[in-house]
Every structure is written in structure tokens, then in C-alpha cells.
Amino acid sequence: MGLDISIELLTLIMFGSLLALLMAGxxxxxxxxxxxCVFLFLLGDARALNIVPSRIxxxxxxxxxxxxxxxxxxxxxxxxxxxxxxxFDVIYKVxxxxxxxLASATIIASTILAAMVGVIxxxxxxxxxxxxxxxxKRGYDPKIAMGSIMAGGTLGILIPPSILxxxxxxxxxxxxxxxxxxxxxxxxxxxxxxILYVTIRCYINPELGPPIPMEERVSTREKFxxxxxxxxxxxxxxxxxxxxxxxxxxxxxxxxxxxxGAFIVAAIHRRLDWPTIREASITTLKASAxxxxxxxxxxxxxxxxVLEGGQQFVQETMQGAGLGPWGILIVMxxxxxxxxMFLDWVGILLLCVPIFVPIIKSLGAAAFGFDSTxxxxxxxxxxxxxxxxxxxxxxxxxxALFYLRGVAPDSIPMSDIFRSAIPFLLLQVxxxxxxxxxxxxxxxxxxxxxx
Numbered sequence: 001m002g003l004d005i006s007i008e009l010l011t012l013i014m015f016g017s018l019l020a021l022l023m024a025g026x027x028x029x030x031x032x033x034x035x036x037c038v039f040l041f042l043l044g045d046a047r048a049l050n051i052v053p054s055r056i057x058x059x060x061x062x063x064x065x066x067x068x069x070x071x072x073x074x075x076x077x078x079x080x081x082x083x084x085x086x087x088f089d090v091i092y093k094v095x096x097x098x099x100x101x102l103a104s105a106t107i108i109a110s111t112i113l114a115a116m117v118g119v120i121x122x123x124x125x126x127x128x129x130x131x132x133x134x135x136x137k138r139g140y141d142p143k144i145a146m147g148s149i150m151a152g153g154t155l156g157i158l159i160p161p162s163i164l165x166x167x168x169x170x171x172x173x174x175x176x177x178x179x180x181x182x183x184x185x186x187x188x189x190x191x192x193x194x195i196l197y198v199t200i201r202c203y204i205n206p207e208l209g210p211p212i213p214m215e216e217r218v219s220t221r222e223k224f225x226x227x228x229x230x231x232x233x234x235x236x237x238x239x240x241x242x243x244x245x246x247x248x249x250x251x252x253x254x255x256x257x258x259x260x261g262a263f264i265v266a267a268i269h270r271r272l273d274w275p276t277i278r279e280a281s282i283t284t285l286k287a288s289a290x291x292x293x294x295x296x297x298x299x300x301x302x303x304x305x306v307l308e309g310g311q312q313f314v315q316e317t318m319q320g321a322g323l324g325p326w327g328i329l330i331v332m333x334x335x336x337x338x339x340x341m342f343l344d345w346v347g348i349l350l351l352c353v354p355i356f357v358p359i360i361k362s363l364g365a366a367a368f369g370f371d372s373t374x375x376x377x378x379x380x381x382x383x384x385x386x387x388x389x390x391x392x393x394x395x396x397x398x399x400a401l402f403y404l405r406g407v408a409p410d411s412i413p414m415s416d417i418f419r420s421a422i423p424f425l426l427l428q429v430x431x432x433x434x435x436x437x438x439x440x441x442x443x444x445x446x447x448x449x450x451x
Contacts, residue, residue: 033297070255081271100202100209110152124153151424158187298350340391
């Protein structure tokens, strides 16, 4: 047999070495999987390595996960076909005359984009390329401009069809459809908070976001014509989300419909050609492979930790601290926020959710004022999604900050990008607290649809 190490020491060694290797810049997928294999061999024997295929195989055969490449392909097709450009153009012309209108337009475009693109990087980079130059050219304060792009871009985590929600549902063994519906109101609430913040700031100080000059504005008739141009992609989103919410199709079937619809929308916009399809396919392949590899690595890592009694150790430590159910929930949220500063969302999900969800279930629905465990798990799932939005904006390693750095002008220092994220990060904290204290924000819509 292998080494005999106490669980406290094992926790320290496993997570310490994980953090050290990630700080050294090694990719998460190989770090988690590699470390897990090393520890499996040290702690057990050759037979213990059998846990590797037994953890990976259920993921390989999981039907729900096939929605991920389909949704990524749908997003990539719409992006390559230039529809996102058109969409920003339309919203920009409709809202441009309002103070702070372009920043609001960016957030609205990002919200619609989130419903098309479940992938955060694509949304932040695309809006950074399209919206940032447009706002800077018209004298917008760079901090408001960059903050609204990054905050809007992170909405893809919450607003369905979110890739993160699909993976969460698979790991937590929950209904993808319910999680999608539960995340709609919090997603729109955060989008509304961002727009409210930008509008109030720009009305107090119009120099932060001046309206566009009169000669660039369009008449009401032209606005309606412009909105007509956007009818095809918006119809596609409505159909995809409609069939999921009405229960006509599963998220995987809806993803298939969306992929087919993306071809039609690209054809309507005369952008359906071989290079577009090829580029979209390569993007899909890269993004899906990355997500699946991280899932493989992290599931073995957590599998080993749980096998060695890690879950029990975390549970006993939290309950032994005398925190009570709400205290434990708040500690979990803080752990997620701290991890969000250093790790990416798939990694955090696969490291924390298999340990946290059983603990939350063991505390019982009544401890948080719920009638059923289903509601409790749904509520915790959406809290997790709201929390993950914060990880994209939180310095020093928030992904959205670096996505934007890649497309922002060189004249803007990194410190400005960090500063521009802070007000929106605080708004996300407000959103998280509202969702914690008023669970109906999350549970009302799923109850309406499903029960």
C-alpha cells in the first residue's frame, strides 16, 4: 500500500502544489490531472489508478455535455457572420442620443450577445474591438467605457444558454433547464444595475458619456428599419430559449436547433461561406477541447480528495467552526471569490461544487427557509453562477481584465483597466447579496414554468 497521510496534511499538500504549479503558469487541465495521478499512485497502489477511467468515463458518455460544442458553434457562426457588429450598430444608433447611451448600448448588446454566446472571452473581446473605439472616439471616459464592456461581457455566465450552467448542472446532478430559467432574472437584474449605474453617472457628469452629435442620430422611422435588420438573430435566440423553457426540447436538442438556425441567419445576412464555417468549426474544437480536458483533470483530482475523506473533513471543519448554516454559506461564497482571483471558472466549478453541494444539502432546506431540497440546490447553483461573474472582474487575474487588455489601445495602462472594473465588481456584490437574501429572485420563474 501507499503512504499514510492525515487528511489535514493531504489537503495542504494537494491544494498547495496545485496553487504552486498554476502560479508557475502551467495549464489547469494538465496540472489537476497530473497531480491527481501522482497522488493516486503515492497514496494507493497500481489498482488505485483505476479511479482515473472510472471518473472520466461518465463524463465521456454524458448526454447533457454534448450541448457545449453545439452552443459554442452557434456562437462562433454568429460571430464570424458579423451579426454582432450589426447588432451593436443598431443599438448604438437607437440609444446614441442619450447621455451615456453608448455605454448602455454596449451593456444591452452584451446582454443579447450573452444569450447567443455562452463563452465570456468572445463577448469581451468582440465588444472591446467594436464598442471601445466607438466610445473613445466620442469622448467617453475610458473607465466607464471599459467597465461597461467587461461587466456586460461577463453576463454570458448567467444568461442562458450558459456553458458554465450546463457543466454545473452535470457536476451537481441537476436539471439544466431549471438552472437556465433560475438564472434569467438575476442576469437581467445585473444588466439593469449596470445600465442604471452608467446612466446615473453620466447624467450627474455628462462629460463621462456625452450623447452622440445631432448629425449622427437617426430618425424614429430609420430606428424601426434598423431593428428589422436584427429580427433574424433575435428570433433565433427566442426560439432556442423558448423550446428549452416550454419543455418542448432538452437543452441539447435546443442547441442543435440553434446550430441549424445559425446557418440560416448567416445565409440571410449573406455571410454563409466556406471560410466562415471552417473558422467557426476550429473555434468550437479549441474551446470544447479546453473545457473537456479541464473537466477530466479536475474530476480525477476532486475524486481522489473525496475518496481520501476530504469532503467529510471540509464539512466537519466548517460545522466545527460554529458558523451556522448562513455562516457556512457566506464562507463558501468568500472561498469562491478568492479562488476566482486566481483560477478559471471551469476549474473552480470542478474543484468546489462536488464538495460544496453535498454540504449545503446536509444543512437541510429548512435551514435556509426552503420547502424542498430542489429549491435549495437551484438557489445555490445560481448563487454560484453570480459569484463566478465576479471572478472574471476581480484583480489580479480576472480573465475579463486580460481579454480587454488584448484589444484596448496601448495608451491605456493596466491599472486603469483594474480601476474601471471595481464599481462593476461592487454592483455584482450587491447582486449576489440580493440573490442570497431574496431567494424568490431565483426560484420564482422556475416554479412558474415547472411546477
